[in-house]
Amino acid sequence: MKIEISDLTFTYGEHAVLRGATFSVPTGSFLGIIGPNGSGKTTMLKLMSRLLKPKGGCILLGERALEEFGHKELARTMAVVAQDTTAAYQFTVEDIVLMGRAPYIGRFQSETTEDYRIVHHALEITGCTHLRHRAVTELSGGERQRVMIARALAQEPQVLLLDEPTSHLDIGYQQEILDLVKKLSTVDGLTVVAVLHDLNLAAYYCHELVLLHQGKIKACGLPQEVITVENIEEVYGTRVLVTPHPVFGTPQISLLPGILNRHKEQKAPHLHLIAGGGSGGELMRDLNEAGYYLTTGVLNVGDSDWEAARALDIPVIAEVPFSGITEERHRENLALVTEASAVIVAEIPLGHGNLLNLQAALAAAEAGKPVYLLEEKQQNRDFTGGAGAQLLAAVKEKGIVVREKTRLYQLLKDEYPLETFGVEKKGAAH
């Protein structure tokens, strides 16, 4: 059954929890709702399950508005597995799952053999058959969660909503539960919407994701469209790396340490690196580790050197993806070049888009600033039909060409000693 949500708003008193959310869930899809704490995920799920009434907007279940459903009718269409399943009652597993049949049984009727058949089927597919005579209070968290899913399935719903179904479980149970849920959507055609806390699990299991941020949808679509460095950084305020899953290609997030580049405060020598296309990653890592205050630019967002600079918390002048360097960025770059003690030019491939970077290096050299050019591979890397090579030659004339990184490091060490800096630090400590 298809779910359509349009312009949904909700407020708790004065506080706007949801501020206009629109998305739809196709039949048989597994949609994950992600977002930081307080972004409105659980509120969204409660609105969808009609535990809360929206302030504005509407929710369509199939062709009908959610509020048109009768109480029992809704329970026969949609089942919900809540987040907190701590049990304070001594019901057996079978009793609990049998309660899933409540919307089908009249006030003065009792359960039929058909009800029992459905319950036993639900117990079977959730792997709970052997638990059916146990009290729910005796079960582990993972078992109890499976029982709650069995109860939901006994409702024979077309839509299944789950609120953080794996939040208190260890990884084995998380996988078990989500494998089951995924199978219910792909094989049995159940439309599943789950609030998930773990972004990697969400990206791995869900067909589509909705990323909520301060009550609004920040991004919505396929996992690779939603789980991006920019989105995660903006919404969660954390530094991450997004890489494809090695086997399935779904985006996976790696956390990065919140490195604070203190080299500037500690008055370390300032080096400016001109790189791009993966030529500068190693240099950045090494020079940063050595203790220099390193800056870099101009790099396109998404370029692997840009990723490296961000990963290492190196100040970077960034240009929008796939665009040539604009005048504005060039000027910012020149400012850093002027500030730096020396400029290092990595072995960059030369294209029309990044010639301005070489211009910056040339400007530095002409102003009498030391410019080190790394030339390890010595292969043709000019893709501009001559202009690049010409410019490079001009820079080389005024700069210092180095054949090996180790040699470069040696030169830098001699020219910009870090020992002084180390001694100073020691002195400061006393």
Added chain:
Amino acid sequence: MSRKRKLLLYTLLLVVLIISVVAATAIGAVAIPPSETLRVIVSRLTNWEQLTQNIPETTVAIIWNLRLPRVILGALIGSSLALAGVGFQGLLRNPLADPFTIGVSSGAATGAALAMFLRQLTGLNFTHMIPVFAFIGAFIALFFVFNLAKIGGQVPVVTLLLAGVVVSSFLSAVISLLMVLAGEDMQGIFFWLSGGLVMRSWPQLWFVAPYLVIGFLILISYARDLNVLLLGEETAMNLGVNVEQTKKILLVAASLITAAAVSVSGMIGFVGLIIPHAVRLVTGPDHRILLPTSALVGASFLVWADVVARTVLSPQEIPVGIITAFVGAPFFIYLLRKKKKEIRL
């Protein structure tokens, strides 16, 4: 629990209750053999006059007019309080809830105290004056508690309990004030408050019986909803229960039963708290079994509690509420200690 076992359980408890009623009727200041007691009861119920031929008129009168109505009333009150207890505990999902927590009994008690006070002050008097006042008091209290607890059209359990406690405390103060003002008549109010079945007969029995039957039927028809409510209100909603409406209906039904019981017998404590817990240990939490079983057990329990109240300091009678508290409190402590973990529904 299988149908066969359920039937066996109900039959057993019913037999125990009947034996209890007959035995309790036989016991008293004038000892009457159980066989004679049984003959009087059967003869009266079936209009079979020959059965009582050689039994003195006074004995028949003692049994039929004094003891039997009191014993049956005890049974009815006992099952009322137990039923109301099950209802409140399930509805509020709180193991400590009973007819007294929600303020309904305090309302009834205030109504009764006011009736006695007015009777003394103004000479106003009519049939069932105390029960009628008690009844009105109970529902005024429920009305206040309910509206105090209401937040935006919903009645959360926590605020309901809090409102119940607040209203109860306030009403206790009102009762104390009335007792002080009543002066000489204070003992009457005090005795009534302690809960007892002294001087109760057929009229009081007929007064309370219909409410008990109606209340029981409502509760039992919502037994499945009570079960589902134990999973939490939100889960219950997701399972198709109209939670707010169900809460209101159950609250009124349980209050109706409580008000009726308290209005004729005063404040008999602990029955509504202890019986549901004790029964739950045997039957489990399923309200479809818990409700009828608690009703039957509660009935037998109060019948015997009243026997003790009548005989232990004979010829002096003590209020049965004292007996139930003496038995109930230690039993409750035993339950707490034995389970060690939290008491579950």
